[in-house]
Amino acid sequence: MGAPHDVVIIGSGFGGIGMAIRLRQAGVVDLVVLEKAGGLGGTWRDNTYPGAACDVPSHLYSFSFERKTDWSRRFPPQEEILGYLWHCARKYEVLPRIRFGTEVTGAEWDEAESAWRVSTSSGVVAARVLVSACGQLNRAVLPEIEGRDSFAGAAFHSSRWDHGVDLRGKRVAVVGTGASAIQIVPELARAAGRLHVFQRSAPYVISKPDRPYRTWEKGVLRAVPGAYAVSRARIYAQFEARALGFVKYPKLMGLMAWRFRKSLGQGVQDAELRERLRPDYPMGCKRILLSDDYYPAFGEPHVELVTEAVARITADGVVTADGRAREVDAIVYATGFASTDFLAPMKIVGRGGRELGEAWRDGGASAHLGITVSGFPNLFLLYGPYTNLGHNSIIYMLESQFRYVVGCVEAMRRAGLDWIEVRPDVQDAFDRRMQELLRATVWNSGCRSWYMTEDGRIVNNWPGFTFAYRNATRRPAPGDFLRGRKGEGPRRERGNRTA
Template identity: 75%
Template structure:
């Protein structure tokens, strides 16, 4: 089995790569990153569909310790984001620590040895500290539509895009109208002979202030000290201000809603189609999307929007309550299983406690990072840390610092393990639920932010700078610990 590693990280996306970099910078070199895929990148490795891009500006959707001044455009596209992550992994020498093609099946905390025993398809390894960097959007969700497996044509999820599928001249059905669909539809409309979009719930889609960076702008950002930092700060402040509408004063959404309706009317002339594209829930309750070409694509004569519920899928098409829609290809843009976090891995803590059982009523973790009953386990992008208004990279960097603080406490005080106290975790969970009440996310819609029972467990109900302040250092009073003998 070998000697126990200091830290094992599960996942090589933004969270795993950033955490590994920060650990190495703090002097921890005995670390391993376990990645089930053949390459790094997480969601930016998996989502290679046409038009895949980020909805946060590039200067903010990057590590503060590794600024990039030569982004090609304001909102980065998938290949450029993935290339940036590879650059970071190479520059900071993280690649030698990554074990690609190594899927974690589960992990068990050995209390006697004060070690995590991590089970993989290639065997077991041990670690003093286990960090989950699996993210929230890594397991594609396929809808339980009767007959789905009996479809005779090509079908795939947007996060598992089949690049061998030729859409030219085909009747293409797109199921779902989330963030990926808004990017996919404009890209494939016109290539396909026809495109039918099956909409269960209309999204709010607002204009995307995107454009390529001019060469002189990139030169200025690279040459002038502080120019990039100023650009990043400006974008951060603009996006952070939107938290007021999401969590403090949801009525402010009415201003954005009026702008949305004006923009929709300008882009969609057909009153019937326009009416079908107006959401039936308050703005912000679900993720607000950005695009300049989604609505124009829906007005094409070879594109049809179907709002009737899907009843079943047959060998040659989709049957809704209003008729049959032939299809040669079905693309599922149906999102992810976002509230399971570490699932389907089996994580066992002290006294044989199963994480799936502890989270039966919804995932809970103090500050979204530590879980009572699971010593030396730290989550990145865990419960209550998703955002509706700003960059998740900012939240991840806050979590990196907190985890490093916990590891420093282990070292400085010669502790075998630390574990957040159950009363502290419970108090944090109650605070989160109290603060979520009255937010736009609980305004009466179903979203990927909540469990099947309707409990919001994904989003941070506040400003990101408040989260950074809350995670600036671990409070010793929040933990119980065992000293090394």
């Protein structure tokens, strides 16, 4: 196994790459990034379906420390975002520290050595500090539909797109109408001979103000000092203002509901079809989606919206609850991800043999500031519980977490500590506060969403402004932690607590 590395990071998406860069800049040289796939990029590596793009503007969906002034569009496509991540990994010399094809199956805290023993497909790796950068949307979910495995044609999840299958002129079924589907459906409508879209719950779709950047605009961003910063700040302020509707005053969502009604009315001429595309829950309760061509796609004569529930899959098609069978050549499952499981299926065992999945089994996932978990020393989560957003860029949240983790690592180094661990009462107080705030948000207005556990507890989203999260994570509060050295029992760190 060898001597422990100073830091081991699991995952090489935005979280893993950005964390590695910031740790290197803080003087941490001995770090390793473990990546199960053959390339970096996380969700932007996996999701290569037609039309894949971001719904946050490019100037904000990028690292503040590595500005890109030549984005091709206001909302960047998948391949451009992936290229940006490869650029960052090369420029900041993270690439040589990534071990590709190394899947992490679990990790166990070694009390005697004050280190993590990380089990991988290539053996055991030891780490003084372990950072999970797995994200919330990496484990694809296939629906439990009778006969799903009996289908004789091509069938795949949207995040595992089979580019070897030519869908031009074919009969295609898309199951699901979430964030991926609203990008896929217009593309398939242009290619397929017949397209059936199976909708369980209608999404709110508003216009997407996307366009290519003009050559002169790129020139200004590149040459004029402060131009890029102004653009980024303007977009941030515009998006941040939406938090008022999501987390403070849900009635303000009526302003966005007007945009939805406008998009639906302009995109769909048939009144009966408009009604079937109209959601039956408050706007914002589920993720709001952006598209200018999703609704118009249903106006094409070869595109059908199916609102009857899928009853079963047969060898040659899809049968709905009304008994109608539709023969298809291919099925695309745009059915989302296991968003509330976080580190699963990895088995993480902390102090005293405590397993993380068991610790989270009853109340759902919980972590102080979404980053640290009591009973799991030197373990830090990126994009953990309570850190997802409905209104702004997750990159902003990740950069807040980078600073917090670096602060913890530097504090341990200065004090000569071997481990720190958030106090259980601090984590519990934070969790209670989150649940209290979440009760008043639009996400708790009566719908089921991927933000929730099976029992209806919201564990994904941050119930506030992103600048409030940045302030809360500006530096680790010493009084929030237990601390120790090898061979010593835990003792409380001196200093003030933060709420």
